[in-house]
Amino acid sequence: MENFSFVNPVKILFGKGTIGQIKGEIPAGDKVLVVYGGGSIKKNGVYGQVADALSGYEVHEFPGIEPNPQYETCMKVVALIKEKGIDYLLAVGGGSVIDAVKFIVAAVYYEGGDPWEILSKDAEIKKALPFGAILTLPATGSEMNGNSVISRAGIQEKLSFASPLVYPKFSVLDPTTTYTLPPRQVGNGVVDTFVHITEQYLTHYEGDSMLQDKLFEGLLKTIVAEGPKALETPTDYDVRANLMWASTWALNGWFGNGRPQDWATHMIGHELTAFYGLDHGQTLAIVLPGVMKVMWKSKFEKIRSLGCEVFGVCGADQASTVDKTIKAVEDFFEAMGVKTHLSDYGLDEEAIDKVCKRMEERRWKLGECDDITPDMIREILTLRR
Amino acid sequence: MENFSFVNPVKILFGKGTIGQIKGEIPAGDKVLVVYGGGSIKKNGVYGQVADALSGYEVHEFPGIEPNPQYETCMKVVALIKEKGIDYLLAVGGGSVIDAVKFIVAAVYYEGGDPWEILSKDAEIKKALPFGAILTLPATGSEMNGNSVISRAGIQEKLSFASPLVYPKFSVLDPTTTYTLPPRQVGNGVVDTFVHITEQYLTHYEGDSMLQDKLFEGLLKTIVAEGPKALETPTDYDVRANLMWASTWALNGWFGNGRPQDWATHMIGHELTAFYGLDHGQTLAIVLPGVMKVMWKSKFEKIRSLGCEVFGVCGADQASTVDKTIKAVEDFFEAMGVKTHLSDYGLDEEAIDKVCKRMEERRWKLGECDDITPDMIREILTLRR
Numbered sequence: 001m002e003n004f005s006f007v008n009p010v011k012i013l014f015g016k017g018t019i020g021q022i023k024g025e026i027p028a029g030d031k032v033l034v035v036y037g038g039g040s041i042k043k044n045g046v047y048g049q050v051a052d053a054l055s056g057y058e059v060h061e062f063p064g065i066e067p068n069p070q071y072e073t074c075m076k077v078v079a080l081i082k083e084k085g086i087d088y089l090l091a092v093g094g095g096s097v098i099d100a101v102k103f104i105v106a107a108v109y110y111e112g113g114d115p116w117e118i119l120s121k122d123a124e125i126k127k128a129l130p131f132g133a134i135l136t137l138p139a140t141g142s143e144m145n146g147n148s149v150i151s152r153a154g155i156q157e158k159l160s161f162a163s164p165l166v167y168p169k170f171s172v173l174d175p176t177t178t179y180t181l182p183p184r185q186v187g188n189g190v191v192d193t194f195v196h197i198t199e200q201y202l203t204h205y206e207g208d209s210m211l212q213d214k215l216f217e218g219l220l221k222t223i224v225a226e227g228p229k230a231l232e233t234p235t236d237y238d239v240r241a242n243l244m245w246a247s248t249w250a251l252n253g254w255f256g257n258g259r260p261q262d263w264a265t266h267m268i269g270h271e272l273t274a275f276y277g278l279d280h281g282q283t284l285a286i287v288l289p290g291v292m293k294v295m296w297k298s299k300f301e302k303i304r305s306l307g308c309e310v311f312g313v314c315g316a317d318q319a320s321t322v323d324k325t326i327k328a329v330e331d332f333f334e335a336m337g338v339k340t341h342l343s344d345y346g347l348d349e350e351a352i353d354k355v356c357k358r359m360e361e362r363r364w365k366l367g368e369c370d371d372i373t374p375d376m377i378r379e380i381l382t383l384r385r
Numbered sequence: 386m387e388n389f390s391f392v393n394p395v396k397i398l399f400g401k402g403t404i405g406q407i408k409g410e411i412p413a414g415d416k417v418l419v420v421y422g423g424g425s426i427k428k429n430g431v432y433g434q435v436a437d438a439l440s441g442y443e444v445h446e447f448p449g450i451e452p453n454p455q456y457e458t459c460m461k462v463v464a465l466i467k468e469k470g471i472d473y474l475l476a477v478g479g480g481s482v483i484d485a486v487k488f489i490v491a492a493v494y495y496e497g498g499d500p501w502e503i504l505s506k507d508a509e510i511k512k513a514l515p516f517g518a519i520l521t522l523p524a525t526g527s528e529m530n531g532n533s534v535i536s537r538a539g540i541q542e543k544l545s546f547a548s549p550l551v552y553p554k555f556s557v558l559d560p561t562t563t564y565t566l567p568p569r570q571v572g573n574g575v576v577d578t579f580v581h582i583t584e585q586y587l588t589h590y591e592g593d594s595m596l597q598d599k600l601f602e603g604l605l606k607t608i609v610a611e612g613p614k615a616l617e618t619p620t621d622y623d624v625r626a627n628l629m630w631a632s633t634w635a636l637n638g639w640f641g642n643g644r645p646q647d648w649a650t651h652m653i654g655h656e657l658t659a660f661y662g663l664d665h666g667q668t669l670a671i672v673l674p675g676v677m678k679v680m681w682k683s684k685f686e687k688i689r690s691l692g693c694e695v696f697g698v699c700g701a702d703q704a705s706t707v708d709k710t711i712k713a714v715e716d717f718f719e720a721m722g723v724k725t726h727l728s729d730y731g732l733d734e735e736a737i738d739k740v741c742k743r744m745e746e747r748r749w750k751l752g753e754c755d756d757i758t759p760d761m762i763r764e765i766l767t768l769r770r
Contacts, residue, residue, distance in 0.1 A: 001560075001626035003400025008393075014643065015388025175386075208623035210611065211631050214603030222596045238593035241386035245643070246596050254639075258399065258630070 001209045001258040008253055010144045011170040014245065016237070018174050019049040022090070025132055025170045026057065030087035034061040035077060035101050037093040044180045046136055050092055060084050065093065068273055068280070069100035071116055071152040077104045078115070081129070089131035091168070094185075095140025095192075098133045102148035102166040105129040119150055119159040128165040134172040137181060138244040139189035139281070141196060141251025143171035151274065158274040173248065175240035183231055187336035188281025190227040193247040194220065194332070195284040199263050200256040202306060203368040204298035209259040213305065216255055220310045222246045228335050260368035265291050267366055268377060271355045278345055285333040285340045289326045290380035291372075296322045298369060342385050352381040386594045389642040395529045396555040399630065401622070403559050404434040407475070410517055410555045411442065415472035419446040420462060420486050422478040429565045431521055435477055445469050450478065453658055453665070454485035456501055456537040462489045463500070466514070474516035476553070479570075480525025480577075483518045487533035487551040490514040504535055504544040510551070518556040522566060523629040524574035524666070526581060526636025528556035536659065543659040558633065560625035568616055572721035573666025574632065575612040579605065579717070580669040581635040584647045587691060588753040589683035594644040598690065601640055605695045607631045613720050645753035650676050652751055653762060656740045663730055670718040670725045674711045675765035676757075681707045683754060727770050737766040 013021045026032060032054055041047040051059075062077050080086070081104070091101035107115035109127040117123040135143045142148070146167045151158040181189075201216035223246050229239045249255065268291075269283030278286075296303060300318060307325030308314045311332075315321030330340050342351060356378045359366075366372035372380075398406045411417060417439055426432040436444075447462050465471070466489070476486035492500035494512040502508040520528045527533065531552045536543040566574075586601035608631050614624045634640065653676075654668030663671075681688060685703060692710030693699045696717075700706030715725045727736060741763045744751075751757035757765075 001400070001623055001630070003403060005396065005398045005403070005406065007396035007555075011390065011392035012642075013390045015386070018388060018390070021390065170392075209627070210623075211604070211607045211627045211634075214606050215600055215634075218599030218603040219596070221599050226595065238386055238595075241643070242594070242596045245386070249596075249600075257397075258626070 001207060002260075004257040006253060006257050008144060008167070010167050010252070012144065012248070013170060013172045016174060016176055018172050019046065019134060020053045022050075022053050022132060022134070022170070022172060026088050026090070028056075031058045031060070031085055032088050032090055033077070033081060033084070033086040034059060034090045034092060035065060035097060035104070036061070036063050036091075037065045037067075037097050039063060040180075041092055041136060044136070044177060046092060046134065046177050050090070050134065054090075060086065065097045065100045067096050068151040068158065068277075069096045069103075071103075071150055072154075074100050074104050074107065074150065075115070078107050081108050086129070089129060091131060091133045092136065094135070094137025094189075095142040098135070098142040098168070099140070099148040099150065101131050101133070102142070102146070103150050103161070105131050106163065106166055116152065118161050120157075122161065125163040125165050128163070130169050132170045132172075133168040134174075134177075135244070136177045137185055137189055138173075138178060138247035139192040141193075141248055143168060143173065144248045144252035147251070149270070156274045158270045173244050175237055175244045178240050178244060179235045181234075183337055184279070186230050187338045188279050189247065190223055190230070190243065190336050191281040191285050191333055191338045193223055193243075193250045195265055195288055196250040198288060198306070199265060200259070200261050202292070202299055202302045203260050203262050204302075205260050205368070207259075212255050212257075212259050213302075217305065217309050219246050219250055219255075220306070224310060224332060227332070231337065262291075262368045264366040264372050267364065268355065268359070268380065271358050272347075272351070275354055276345070276347060276351060281338055282345065285338040286342055286345075286384050287380065289330050289340060290384045292322070292326050292329070293383055294376055294380050295367065295372070298371075340384070342381070348385070352378060352385075355381060386592060386643040387645075391638060391642050393529060393552070393638055395552050395637070397529065397633070398555060398557045401559060401561055403557050404431065404519060405438045407435075407438045407517060407519070407555070407557060411473050411475070413441075416443045416445070416470055417473050417475055418462070418466060418469070418471040419444060419475045419477060420450060420482060420489070421446070421448050421476075422450045422452075422482050424448060425565075426477055426521060429521070429562060431477060431519065431562050435475070435519065439475075445471065450482045450485045452481050453536040453543065453662075454481045454488075456535055457539075459485050459489050459492065459535065460500070463492050466493050471514070474514060476516060476518045477521065479520070479522025479574075480527040483520070483527040483553070484525070484533040484535065486516050486518070487527070487531070488535050488546070490516050491548065491551055501537065503546050505542075507546065510548040513548070513550040515554050518553040519562075520556055520558050520629070521562045522570055522574055523558075523563060523632035524577040526578075526633055528553060528558065529633045529637035532636070534655070541659045543655040558629050560622055560629045563625050563629060564620045566619075568722055569664070571615050571619075572723045573664050575608055575615070575628065575721050576666040576670050576718055576723045578608055578628070578632040578635045580650055580673055583673060583691070584650060585641040585644070587677070587684055587687045588645050588647050589687075590645050590753070592644075597640050597642075597644050598687075602690065602694050604631050604635055604640075605691070609695055609717060612717070616722065647676075647753045649751040649757050652749065653740065653744070653765065656743050657732075657736070660739055661730070661732060661736065666723055667730065670723040671727055671730075671769050672765065674715050674725060675768045677707070677711050677714070678768055679761055679765050680752065680757070683756075725769070727766070733770070737763060737770075740766060
């Protein structure tokens with residue numbers, strides 16, 4: 001196990017009817033800005049619960065944060081905050097809304113010039129406004145971490161940043177708010193959660209971190225069992241609760257401590273979204289099986305554990321174990337309604353060329369061993385045509 | 386899954402050589418009181434590392450916290466803090482030292498009369514001094530929770546309290562500090578960790594909290610695999626790291642959220658320590674198999690999972706599954722060098738009478754369903770003669 005230092009200060013308010021508890025978490029007298037997305041919260045009753053909980057506060061609101069939240073939209077919110085003298089933000093939605101608010105609370109105080117530098121130049125964040133979150137789409141783990149991914153359509157970029165100053169002060173996780181999610185969002189969310197885990201679990205590591213392996217396997221077993229049930233029986237509370245809480249643990253930082261992490265699937269997937277607008281979960285479902293196939297030799301021990309422990313498939317030899325495990329992963333993604341090949345989304349060689357050219361320009365070293373070359377990225381994507 | 390709200394603000398500094406990092410965690414200029422136990426930290430090099438890390442601070446020290454830390458000793462530390470104007474405490478040791486410091490930092494500011502009331506009357510804690518911990522004996526999880534157990538020899542009492550104000554600000558977990566632990570302490574620590582998990586996992590629950598079940602099974606698999614290796618190869622770093630980190634997760638509060646908890650084994654065990662001075666781990670190794678046997682009907686689903694998933698033993702029917710699982714638990718405790726019957730410690734019917742009389746007087750309702758009667762406690766202990 002590797003050395004680490006870590007703290008996660010987010011308070012979790014979990015369960016049915018817990019949105020009302022936010023009143024106890026936001027300082028009295030604060031001017032609150034509620035930030036949300038396309039308006040689904042007005043249909044599922046969340047908006048009304050938030051309005052009730054915030055009675056007594058001066059409340060402003062900003063609707064319209066996009067999936068893959070856009071820099072330009074975030075900067076409009078920054079302007080509104082300055083105009084109204086906002087003290088506290090409340091992100092209501094999924095990872096896109098929460099990620100956007102993280103960038104916004106940091107950009108408000110950014111003094112270095114264009115806040116885009118927080119993403120493009122890893123510029124230091126020295127101060128941020130406080131905010132809380134009400135999660136309505138379990139997937140990204142953003143409700144309990146300090147990470148954010150922001151897109152900029154004008155230059156087809158999708159970049160991430162992280163800071164301990166942008167952890168939510170609290171996050172409300174009410175599984176009943178997920179009952180009305182469209183199946184596509186449920187599927188994408190489960191795939192995203194699955195791949196957050198494999199980015200940290202399915203790695204080559206000379207040392208031993210059995211504890212983390214077993215905890216990640218526990219998360220994987222849960223979402224593999226519960227994911228399809230959420231599509232079949234959307235209002236099963238315990239199924240939704242298990243999935244919502246698992247998605248938080250998949251990326252709140254705790255289990256990934258002390259061992260190497262991959263993230264190649266996410267980095268390659270982000271480019272597919274930046275160029276072609278695919279859903280984040282769709283890109284991961286395409287890329288992960290390719291990463292597993294191309295990197296199977298160094299990842300073999302964990303691929304075998306994933307197959308045997310999580311999916312109950314073990315091959316007679318290494319090659320068949322790898323193939324069976326990759327097949328099980330693909331089948332699971334497809335069962336969640338998420339297609340796993342580029343052609344399913346109308347993409348062909350041109351997309352592969354475009355992503356590979358971008359990855360060559362970036363000169364990033366991908367994979368837990370920094371050994372995924374541009375040629376290997378081409379191989380990964382070619383396998384996923 | 387049940388509703389909950391929870392936050393755990395403890396910063397973890399994990400790994401080889403991390404004691405030196407405490408300098409960055411304690412405010413400059415603070416008067417620091419180092420509290421420790423019987424002096425093992427002077428033999429294993431920890432004392433010297435702490436002294437080096439605290440150069441530049443005004444440092445005082447209080448050695449001599451006992452296993453099962455005593456109220457009277459704690460009150461001596463309270464007096465020293467007031468005399469010297471201490472700002473910050475550093476607990477260096479195992480759960481006993483950390484538990485003692487939690488009581489001490491609360492007792493310093495207690496205004497209601499005798500601070501024993503914090504334990505005996507669940508008196509409210511309104512303020513506490515800040516403290517950090519350097520863990521040298523993984524077992525109690527005290528390094529990452531707000532719980533404490535204090536004993537008072539004069540009246541043969543052992544009682545607990547909990548408060549969000551007594552979380553450590555930080556805890557250092559350096560697995561190399563555990564290399565020189567005596568086998569008895571290693572065994573007790575692993576048994577304590579195991580039973581912390583079963584108190585939260587091995588419960589009757591009408592609902593479904595699959596996620597927590599799978600995470601607890603991950604912890605159990607890890608300590609069942611790694612515990613005996615720590616006795617065989619005391620200086621295997623990764624074994625010690627897995628055990629140390631698992632013991633923290635067994636009782637830092639996160640996985641127990643959202644489901645019922647038992648704690649009957651601990652409550653009965655505490656009385657055996659209060660009356661006869663048995664090690665905490667020894668009392669748990671005696672009591673748990675008895676609780677499993679007497680409560681098997683309501684706990685059957687989880688007993689089966691414990692047997693099949695963790696120990697790989699499944700019976701042909703319910704009765705044999707229960708018996709095989711209990712046998713596996715006993716064998717594991719014995720393999721860790723911890724005896725599992727009252728007679729192994731020279732205790733007989735008199736001890737059973739004494740504990741049962743005390744439990745009747747307390748009128749506590751034990752078990753996750755509040756259904757363990759005094760007669761059942763007698764049955765549990767009688768099985769463990």
